Each structure stands twice: as structure tokens, then as C-alpha cells.
Amino acid sequence: MRRPLLPAMIAAIAALGLASAAWAxxxxxxxxxxxxxxxxxxxxxxxxxxxxxxxxxxxxxxxxxxxxxxxxxxxxxxxxxxxxxxxxxxxxxxGTQTDRVTLFKGATPGAPAGPENYACAGQRCERTPMPGEADIDYSRYEKPYVGYADRAASAAKHNP
Incomplete structure (x- = not known):
């Protein structure tokens, strides 16, 4: 009687394996x-x-x-x-893999070497700082982006 249960148990274990692989x-x-x-x-x-x-x-x-x-x-x-x-x-x-351009710069007097990131649509690209850029350059652009998000959050609180 145990033999007929063996194929059913193997099938159930395989089904669980497939389900957990899909969830993984x-x-x-x-x-x-x-x-x-x-x-x-x-x-x-x-x-x-x-x-x-x-x-x-x-x-x-x-x-x-x-x-x-x-x-x-x-x-x-x-x-x-x-x-x-x-x-x-x-x-x-x-990060997105499309509509983005990364410009890798060499060091120049007064400017550090490293990447600059841009988000592009059509013929227009806008500077979008990303982690990994030089701290001086990143900090210059970070405050306006953070400020924008803070202003948007504040407006959402005041206009339910």
C-alpha cells in the first residue's frame, strides 16, 4: 500500500519545488x-x-x-x-536602463573625475545625480531634488 503513495508524494514535492521557484x-x-x-x-x-x-x-x-x-x-x-x-x-x-546617459569625465583643474548622469527624452537631457558620483558634484544637485520632494510632500499634507 505504501508504493502507490510514493509517486503521489514525489509529484507533490515536485509541485512545491516549482511553486517555491516561481515565488523565488x-x-x-x-x-x-x-x-x-x-x-x-x-x-x-x-x-x-x-x-x-x-x-x-x-x-x-x-x-x-x-x-x-x-x-x-x-x-x-x-x-x-x-x-x-x-x-x-x-x-x-x-536605476532605469533606458533613456539615461552617463558621461564619464577625466579630472580637470577644479573638477573631479567621475560620472555625470542624465535622464533623456527625445532631444532633451537633464542632469540627474546618482549615488556614486563625486561628492562635490552630487551635493550641488542633491539639495534641489530633496527640496522638491519635501515641498511635494508638504503640499500633499496640506491638500488632502
Missing amino acids: DSLSVPIDQSALLVLPPGTQNVVVGNPAIADVNVLDSHNAVLLGRAYGVTNILITDARGRVLLNRQVVVA
């Missing part, structure tokens, strides 16, 4: 952008490991939006009403 795939979202996430049926709770890296906004019982906030790796955990894990995936937030 990471989700990738570009920094400062969002991606639609289809929620598994029965979703009750959605948690992001480090909301400073990525965050999630649940739209309805079927959809959520994953937001890339900072470079790094975290995870998203989705459970049902009984606390069972429906999804546990790694989330990778990285």
Missing part, C-alpha cells in the same frame, strides 16, 4: 517609478520589509502598486486572513 523570482522596479502588482486571491495583508527602499499602495482586492523609493533590495510579503503566506518575493529597486 524577484520583482524589479526602477527607482522613482512604480509597477502594477496583481494580488493573489484571498489577499488580506501586504507588507514591505523596508518601506524606505520600496513601498506599496493597495488599490483594491486585486491590484496594488509597488513604488521604488531608494536603491536596494527588500521583500514583499502577502498573507491571507489566516496568516498563511501567499507570496514572499524579493524586491529589487535599481
Whole structure:
């Protein structure tokens, strides 16, 4: 009687292996952008490991939006009403691979060597400092970007 159960057990273990392999795939979202996430049926709770890296906004019982906030790796955990894990995936937030130009400069008097990053659309490119650039150059551009985000957050608080 134990022999007929053996193929069923092997099939069940293989199915679990395939399911865990599918769950092991990471989700990738570009920094400062969002991606639609289809929620598994029965979703009750959605948690992001480090909301400073990525965050999630649940739209309805079927959809959520994953937001890339900072470079790094975290995870998203989705459970049902009984606390069972429906999804546990790694989330990778990285820079975009398209519509971006990086200019590598040599050292000149008064200017450090290193990369300068630009975001481009059509014939126009705008300076977009990224981590890894020279501190002097990065600091010059960082304050306006941080200030812009702070002003936008402040406006959102005052205009619900």
C-alpha cells in the first residue's frame, strides 16, 4: 500500500519545488517609478520589509502598486486572513536602463573625475545625480531634488 503513495508524494514535492521557484523570482522596479502588482486571491495583508527602499499602495482586492523609493533590495510579503503566506518575493529597486546617459569625465583643474548622469527624452537631457558620483558634484544637485520632494510632500499634507 505504501508504493502507490510514493509517486503521489514525489509529484507533490515536485509541485512545491516549482511553486517555491516561481515565488523565488524577484520583482524589479526602477527607482522613482512604480509597477502594477496583481494580488493573489484571498489577499488580506501586504507588507514591505523596508518601506524606505520600496513601498506599496493597495488599490483594491486585486491590484496594488509597488513604488521604488531608494536603491536596494527588500521583500514583499502577502498573507491571507489566516496568516498563511501567499507570496514572499524579493524586491529589487535599481536605476532605469533606458533613456539615461552617463558621461564619464577625466579630472580637470577644479573638477573631479567621475560620472555625470542624465535622464533623456527625445532631444532633451537633464542632469540627474546618482549615488556614486563625486561628492562635490552630487551635493550641488542633491539639495534641489530633496527640496522638491519635501515641498511635494508638504503640499500633499496640506491638500488632502
